[in-house]
Amino acid sequence: MCFTPRRIPKHLILEEPKRPGFLQRHWVKVIGTTTFLLLGLALSDIARAENFPASKQLESGNLAFQQGTHFVQATHLESSAQVEITGMVARLVLTQHFENQTDQWQEAIYTFPLSETSAVNRMEMHIGARHVVARIREKAEAQKLYQAAKQAGKKAALTEQHRPNLFSQKIANIAPGESVSIELHVTQPVDYKQGRFSWRLPMTLTPRYIPRPPLVLKNPERTDQQTIAADLALHLQPTDAFLANAMGWGKPTTLVPDAASITPYYYPPNTAQTNDTKLVNPMKLSIDLKAGLPLALVTSSYHDIQLYKDGDTHHISTQTPYIAMDRDFELSWQPVANQQPxxxxxxxxxxxxxxxxxxxxxxxxxxALASIARDITFIIDTSGSMSGPSIIQAKESLLLAIAKLNASDKFNIIEFNSNFSQLFPQSASADHHNQTKARQFVNRLQASGGTEIYPPLDAALSANTNTEWLKQIVFITDGSVGNEAQLLALIHEKLANARLFTVGIGSAPNSYFMRKAAQFGRGTFTHIGDSREVATKMQPLFDQLGxxxxxxxxxxxxxxxxxxxxxxxxxxxxxxxxxxxxxxxxxxxxxxxxxxxxxxxxxxxxxxxxxxxxxxxxxxxLASEPQPKGIATLWARAKIEALLDEKVRGKDETEVRAVVLPIALNHELLSPYTSFIAVDETPEAERPQDQRLNTNAVANAVPFGQKVPDIAYPKTATSAPQQALIALVLLLLGSMLKARRLAYGILRKLGA
The missing domain is CATH 2.60.40.1230 (Gamma-adaptin ear (GAE) domain)
Structure with missing residues (x-):
């Protein structure tokens, strides 16, 4: 038997009364829960800022803050450089002005470059009318003195060297709205090539690639400073355990355990400015040039300058009062023809x-070496750091080099980023067909990926070459890596009878690695910072090759x-x-x-x-009275450099340190084993112990024409976490309401 349900007439059906919505019925719970979660997130940020090491404080927003859509530094940096060049010696007074733009006490950390040939032999800290002359101390001792002063609320400054061309500045306990200036005295030899003298001041750096594998810490679950320092100490020299306080985007690896110290953050695009110059990290530059001989030409490679002559001195400044610290500054001067030394x-x-x-x-x-046949391998860097003008300059340089090959030469090309590939399985004749093939290969190259230098360099050095051929390697790169020591050791081990020539590319290359690679490779170093320089700077290299x-x-x-x-x-x-x-x-x-x-x-x-x-x-x-000062400093710097090179050749670190340390202390030089420490003992200037100290890193300017990976931009102290949480709550509420409506709709259909 079949039963059919009786239909109820529509006019007899009572409509379901409209019930209050979910938010209407539970608004108190929703607002209360959201407020509780946001408050908990804010409190957790404070806890992280107090208990985490500086490398973790980036997550808590102490690095910077946001005004509208713009990034603003917690500590503003403005620099000035006064330079006196006499003969072959340049003496630089570099002053870094740090201004606390917040209403909280700050510790500022700034990682900055200098020339790889620089000798830093004095540091002073200025706070208003007060100034403190720093003392040179063994690195570990200087770090302890700094930490003690920092915890006691005293103003203190610590200057350290991480690479011969890379340094860090730490300034503790800068009061709200206060300015502190650090004055560095630097002595540097002048370069002389191709009939021209030159002096260079690096002002920013290309982000360094950090090769893997990651450094496995003994206690990865622990985040306190003491444990991290103890873990790093297992992989570092004893004087470097302080690296737990580093503040960079790089993570420690077995090849670069100090990665956090050499990977500073950069200003992101759309950056707000806090001074009238509207520049990122503005620099004011003034140079007195006393060449000691008549000059035919004074120029600047990458900046517009103005100069006037007063007796034997040329006074030089930039065309505008301030310049952005986004590229190297280079000054060149050329003597008249009959004065070439x-x-x-x-x-x-x-x-x-x-x-x-x-x-x-x-x-x-x-x-010409016409009787000697050459086997030349060109290595070109196509990693991500070479994007923009750098890859254009590199390709133009390589295409010009190919055109200069002789028919009697053999050659090959290796391009590399995260991996590497070769044009030919082995060196081939430089005939017309192979040169055409090489040009097509070069024109297709694009920049992307990491900077894994070791495999392609090893392949070039290991390639078999007939003893009748002169083996030469031309290495074109920005050198932006952190494992310099490993690469220099490879060159020393496998160079044999080859010669390695390096070509540094970009507005802020790692010149330390490029220069040292050429030194260990018994070749030369050439720097190209602009496409307009390719022809003029590559021609001398071709002369050196042949x-x-x-x-x-x-x-x-x-x-x-x-x-x-x-x-x-x-x-x-x-x-x-x-x-x-x-x-x-x-x-x-x-x-x-x-x-x-x-x-x-x-x-x-x-x-x-x-x-x-x-x-x-x-x-x-070359010289007229007075003779240049600083020659003794440069001698000590050259001796320290030569002694440190012995580590690359296999000498024990302990033996090298025992010889270098007394020289650095006696000549008051910054080195891998010595640091400058300045402490202000003025009681009324101390931070009250009930006031929290924030740590923030001062960002560098992005090198001109280059792209910086997102990881190298700072995390700002914005409401982004809170906004994300609110969005998540609203998303859940919306999903619940949608599900509720869907359920009602299904029930209605069933009822129909």
Whole structure:
């Protein structure tokens, strides 16, 4: 039997009364829960800021804050540089002004570059009318003094070296609205190449690639400073355990355990400015140039300058009062044609000891190596850090190099980023067909991925070459890596009879690695910072690849004169590539004595003489009175550099440190084992102990023309976490309401 349900007439159906919505019925619960969650999130941020190491504080928003849609630093940076160049010595006073723009006490951390040849030999801290002269101390001791002062609420500043061209500044207990200035005194040798002198000031740096694998910490679940420092100490030198306080985006790896110290954050796009200059990290630059000889030309490679001459001094400044610190500043000057030097000696007498800088300029002959066949491997960096103008400059440089190959040469091209590939399985003849194939290969290259330098460099160094061929490697890169020591050790181990030439690309390359790679590779270093420089700067490199070099260079001092020269092993000299030797004379020097410098070219014996005149009556070929100061500092810096190079050659770290430390302390030089520490003992300037100290990193400017990965931008102290939480709550509420309506709809259909 079948039953059909009786239908109820529509007019008899009572409509379901409209019930209050979910939010209407539970608004108190919803608002209360949301408020509780937001309050808990804010409190957790405060807890993280107090208990986490600085590397974790980035997550708590202490790095910066947001005004509208703009990024603003908690601590504003403005710098000034006063430079005096005399002969072959540049003396720089770099002042960094840090202003606390918040209503809370701040510790500022700033990671910044200097030239890889710089010697930092003085630091001062200025707070209003007060100033404190820093003391040079062993690194671990300086760190302890800084930490103690920081915790006691005293103003303190700590300057450390992480690479020869990379330093950090820490300033503790900057009061709300207060400004603190750090003054660094830097001595640097002047470069002389291709008939031109030059001086360079790096102002930002390209983000360094940090090779894996990650460093496995003993207690990964712990986040307190003491545990992290103890873990890192297992992988670092004892003086580097302080790295737990580093504040960079890089994570420690087995190859780069100090990654957090060499990976500073960068200003993101759309950055608000707090000063009238409207520049990121503005720099004011003033230079007094005393060349000591008539000049034909004074130029700046990447900035517009203005200058006026007052007697023998050229006063130079930038066209605008301030410039953005987004690229290297380079000044060049060229003597008149008949004033080009061949050999020169600059001297300084200090504390009863005599020091000198000996400039050796090789012969200008371009005798081609026509009888020697060359096997050239070009390595080109196509990683992400080379994007923008850098990859264009690199490709133009390589295309020009291909065009300069001789038909008798063999060549190959290796391109690399996260992986690498070769144009040919092995070197091929540089005939027309293969050159055409090479140009097509180069034109297709694009920048992306990581900077894994070791595999392609190893492949180039390991490639078999017939002994009848001269093996040369031309390495084109920005050098933006953190594992410099590993790569230099590879070059030292596998160079054999090859020669490695480096070409640094970009507005802020890692010149330390590029210069040292060329030194260990017994080649030369060329820097190209603009596409307009490709032809002019690559031509001297081609001359060096195919011209007579000067080998077995020897300096013969007069009878009875003893001298300590650094570098101790005098390298080969190439055309356009002079050599600067730092000298300390062990016995008093008698004027008019003659020094003889000799060397062998492929065809002739080369010899030059120079007369010693020390100290006050010096009349060296390049110099006029007064003689430059800072030569003793440069000698100590050159000796320390040469001793540190022994680590690459396998010498034990402990032995190297034992020799370097006393030199750095005696000459008051910043080094891997020494730091500058300044503490303000003024009681009324101390931070009250009930006031919390925030730690923030001062961001660098993005290098001109380059793209920076998102990971290198800071996390700002915005309401983003709260906004995300509110969005999540609203999403859940919306889902619940939608589900409720859907259920009613289904029931109605069933009822129908």
């Amino acid at each position: 061949e050999i020169a000696l600059f001297t300084e007498s200090i504390h009863g000891e005599d020091y000198g800088l000996l400039l050796l300029v090789p012969p200008t002959s371009r005798n 011209a007579t070099l000067l080998s077995q260079v020897n300096v013969q001092w007069p009878a009875g004169v003893e001298a300590e020269i650094w570098p101790e092993r005098i390298p080969d000299l190439y055309i356009h590539e002079p050599l600067l030797l730092a000298v300390k004379f062990q016995r008093p020097i008698v004027n008019t004595q003659t020094v003889t410098v000799t060397g062998n070219s492929q065809t002739t014996r080369w010899s030059r003489n120079i007369t010693l005149n020390i100290p006050s009556s010096t009349k060296a070929p």
